[in-house]
Amino acid sequence: MSASADLARAFLADWDPATTRLESLRARYDAGLAWVSRPEGVGGLGASRDDQREVDGIFAAAGFPDNNAAANGIGLGMAAPTIFAVGTDEQKQRLLRPLWTGEEIWCQLFSEPGAGSDLANIATRATRTDGGWIVSGQKVWTSNAHNAVRALLVARTDPDLPKHEGLTYFAMNMLDPGVEVRPLRQLTGEAEFNEVFLTDVFVPDEDLLGSVNDGWRVAMTTLASERVSIGNSDADIEEAMVDVVERTWRSAPQRTRDVMQDRFLRLWVDARVADLTAARMKQQLAAGRPGPEGSALKVTFARLAQELSGLELELLGADGLGYGDWAMVRPTAVVFTGRDAGYRYLRAKGNSIEGGTTEILLNIIAEKVLGLPPEHRPDKGMAWKDSPR
Amino acid sequence: MSASADLARAFLADWDPATTRLESLRARYDAGLAWVSRPEGVGGLGASRDDQREVDGIFAAAGFPDNNAAANGIGLGMAAPTIFAVGTDEQKQRLLRPLWTGEEIWCQLFSEPGAGSDLANIATRATRTDGGWIVSGQKVWTSNAHNAVRALLVARTDPDLPKHEGLTYFAMNMLDPGVEVRPLRQLTGEAEFNEVFLTDVFVPDEDLLGSVNDGWRVAMTTLASERVSIGNSDADIEEAMVDVVERTWRSAPQRTRDVMQDRFLRLWVDARVADLTAARMKQQLAAGRPGPEGSALKVTFARLAQELSGLELELLGADGLGYGDWAMVRPTAVVFTGRDAGYRYLRAKGNSIEGGTTEILLNIIAEKVLGLPPEHRPDKGMAWKDSPR
């Protein structure tokens, strides 16, 4: 029983279940019981990371309202670590409490039509003005933009520097009148993402995160946490694709199974071995030896999700020719299970694109792990404004 | 019945079967009945290409000695077209007759240890001397060098020019004392090829083929004929790999076939479709519309030979663990059929390397057929002697 757990029990002993949800969450934050390993005064106790699960369990068991983490994945998973890493004390005080309680949903304004794999090619401009910055440009592939009140924004502050060097990181207010959010419909019919158009959005100096022109470094920290979580997410959050397809397999006609046996078993073996590889990566992380396996797992799981979902439609025959619904809805989360096979097939195509394309991840493995030479980059070292695009 | 055929019959009517083999062949050449579509005076009649098969048939039927074309593939397939294309009249008179009759076997001295895929990187030097050139360097992957008396040689005559521009083509005498031929043993155990070391070999001016420093262009002509024939050779010369493996398949235990059915059938389908693709290419050629399919077919047949021969060993189980013979012999030709499966498996590995690697051929298709941008080449336009190597 940890000291954190004792504090949690003591807190709950005093807690009146009639308190509103929001007041309850704020009180828990103020008691340092939000993220216990973070420092005191900003939702934590400076305790061990290991205590968190125990504390969460105690609150859940007591029927304490939760902060609906799933609705604010970017806030909790990317914005909070970034603010902890580079934020000022004032920013931590101001931004982290509403973030953790879910009062302020965050989104991430990184990708642009001209800056996909080449993320550093961001063209959204932030120009100096009195007491802050004026931001204009277009962002794309923004999940949750239509719910968010805050954004992690990367914008170009100095086009005379090489592309990686003139970028700056901001915590932008999404409610500014210059922000227009448009749903971006995908091949599944749904609009999971948005396009975000920024027209003369004012960002005050107090919302600058880190230093001017140091945005690339900060963004890389943010993205590293994302990639580890993507490579690894299937196993934790929902049923794995292979389990879904294994169920379809068992109910397919024997004749179909006979002719597809070797093909299905190859994928099944690959998927089970991928699980072992993921398990081994977690053991390495736990042993304090982080490796490059996160990128590798993302490549593998993307391929498997695509091949398995493709095979599943073939197994289904006539049923595979149907499709649940093409209506343009706005899902709250991407869940493969519980949807029809056609959705799985189409949505899985994005697995090798979002959060780093397979091609970029293979480059990373080749260069960082194997030490092979980098790609030829004609724009290397050039001022961004002069570089070929 | 063509005029060429009439001449052949007339020639044979006069021919005394007691004539020696060599005299017979020389007489046939002198009568213009060697390669009938070539000009008169150099073994031809200026007749249509279509007549050749008929004429060959007539000679064969009459029991006329043949010129053992298989033993001089490079002479007939590469040297002769090159000499016809760029040779002087004197060279045609001097070189073509002994080539056709098989008195002079040819080999090809192109590849070097440092010039494989990057063939233009040839380092063998030919320096001017009185009445000719002095050649030094090392060549590799030379078939038939140990039987040859003549070689198609490409050597660097001007290192101050960019790499493609300073090369020159020669018809070199292999009997020169500066030529040393060493067998090059391969992973099959055999030595199909040779390394050839050239030390101050004298090549007289009369053996220069084409112009000084124009060797690259000439070499490309020579290689184009090689690649078409490689892409296409399996079908014509010997039993196709798929037929060999299909036989092994039929005699494999039913249990093995059950579990490998889909895998074998995929390869079988690919192989049959490759045959149709080859047939379609031939129809296009016959219709006067040559396409880039030669390179594509070579890529496909290499892959199929490798995958099929790999599968064959798996089908054989215990028998696949044996191997005919590791003795270092010097085969006269590469024949997959009639050898054991282990040999086929190992030898097929070379199919995607020799005569243009699969990687280079895919580059060619991407650039020449699809019009995609060329690879970055840091040595482009530089003097060869200054370029990075």
Added chain:
Amino acid sequence: MTGDLLYSETEDALRESVRALLAANCPSDRVASMYDGDESLARDLWGAVSVAMELPAIGLPESLGGSGASAREVAVVMEELGRVVAPIPFLTSSVIAQRSLGHCGETDLLKAMADGSHVCALAVPFSSFGRTRGESVSVSGGRVTGSVAAVAGAGHADVILVPGLDGGDLTLQAVDAADAHVTRRSSLDMSRPVCDLTFESSPAREIARGQDADDAVSSGLLMGSAMLASEQVGVAEWCLETTVAYVKQRNQFGRPIGSFQAVKHRLARLWISVNSARAAARNAAVLVEPGDVPAKVAVALAQSYCSDVAVLAAEECVQLHGGIGMTWEHPTHLYLKRAKADQLALGTPAHYRARLAALNSL
């Protein structure tokens, strides 16, 4: 020996006319709007191809009001229809149903189809492989009762050809579409949606029975499979061409993405596959007519190969377009859905490989 696998001059000319007609009448945004329930393109385009080129009857003999085109020529039309994912019942009515009816000598119905005013559909699941046993429909006293799921081309059909069992006999029945319950299904490929059909004592006219009915259905499906391979070539070709064009103009890292060697090699390999698929599909078109064993082998070979190539081409098209290929706005998704549905249609490649093994004692 192999037949002529090239395109004749007549075929080239036919392709040119069809392509021009489709370019003018089948914009991809209107295909996309079919997914949102606007089916106007389906009717408009069918009208256009009927009036301008009499395409619905291209394969019928001239005596029945058709153009007497060979399977080779019909295959060229299929390639072009695939290139624009045309949402018309050409495959289901003008190829499959016409072939089945032709087998039964149903000249009156065929004549009625010649000007495009009558559309026909064979009531088998679109995923059917080679034949049907008709066991989900029973026939009695000139009426049919039962249901068939996932039928393609039934949405705008006037006449449904229903395989059904009368006692132990397979029969083929012509049913007026007005007498059937036709339920549209939300389909993976809305440019060729499938319908569930239900018959409740629907009045029917028998057009074949026993072996004859079986043969009529099989020959329709065999011809359909052969022609589907050419559609798949058209789909694959559009995907390849569109991707090649995109990677030339899309820059990242200061270079066209088409200058990255991994991209180049993938596209070169795809080109090899598409080129091979063309040879396989042409071979099927050349050999399919007699419906004999060589025809079946050629069709099975083409379906084994072309189905997967079309899917691969569409998948590569999405991947190499990056995010834009995932959007509704870009037409690529229409091709991905068509390619995947086509792979399931008329039997999957795995089924055809198993058939090839049987046909060749492998």
Added chain:
Amino acid sequence: MTGDLLYSETEDALRESVRALLAANCPSDRVASMYDGDESLARDLWGAVSVAMELPAIGLPESLGGSGASAREVAVVMEELGRVVAPIPFLTSSVIAQRSLGHCGETDLLKAMADGSHVCALAVPFSSFGRTRGESVSVSGGRVTGSVAAVAGAGHADVILVPGLDGGDLTLQAVDAADAHVTRRSSLDMSRPVCDLTFESSPAREIARGQDADDAVSSGLLMGSAMLASEQVGVAEWCLETTVAYVKQRNQFGRPIGSFQAVKHRLARLWISVNSARAAARNAAVLVEPGDVPAKVAVALAQSYCSDVAVLAAEECVQLHGGIGMTWEHPTHLYLKRAKADQLALGTPAHYRARLAALNSL
């Protein structure tokens, strides 16, 4: 739950010693000369590993003169032996035969093997999958007659363990190698050549019968398959590392060939595969001991995956070395032959996939 898939500190230390010993005693040119009939390395190396590290007995309990190493540790030795394609009968004698003998409680023979002076081989074809029926050898009155083809590790064996039928019963018989006809075969992998064995009324001592004999053979082969997966990881690893080093220093077109993206991506994919193979092989080593269903699943998973990865790695090694990879002079061919023979050894991946289907009702 998954066991510990990492290498322990003990295992790292063991690896280091074995690697140093092999680096000093197993040069690749001497492995190559085995293909030309010079087998001196096989005996010299076996002597070296016996004297310096008592490797032949590493897996035996200490009571029998061994080191009592776990399967996890033995697997580390196998990885290192694979990295140098070591031509010693460790897998066949110290893993398979020892396991079978251990099952029968044959302590005398095991003790005799502890110092490496006795080498044992189980007389089954090296391609055997899981078990044997022993039908090619008959047993009668303490003598065995019959033959077994393609046995690995029999060339230098002193004792042959022969499964044979006595009436209807499977038995396991110990035969002195001197009493058997051992014919060396020219083998695909001469660093682990196979022999054909013939017995003509050879005197034999029965060491197991019936279910006991069956179990002895099966447990030896199961352990062998698990350990083979680690050998395959070692083979794959050497091929990957050697290729990566080569493409960094080999220039063509003024650039290292490792700067071409198609090459980079292939090697990155290969790294992913080798890394995954390691997880699968470790899992088999962790779970194999009890020989129960989870052990069988883990071993089948590892064999299904690692066999193909080793072959792929060796094939990529040849291809990316270009011509030099095709030469006798370069050691790559030794790994290609080992990898391919290992793929056929103890059952092919296809057989293991079929077994996984059966074990998991797939």
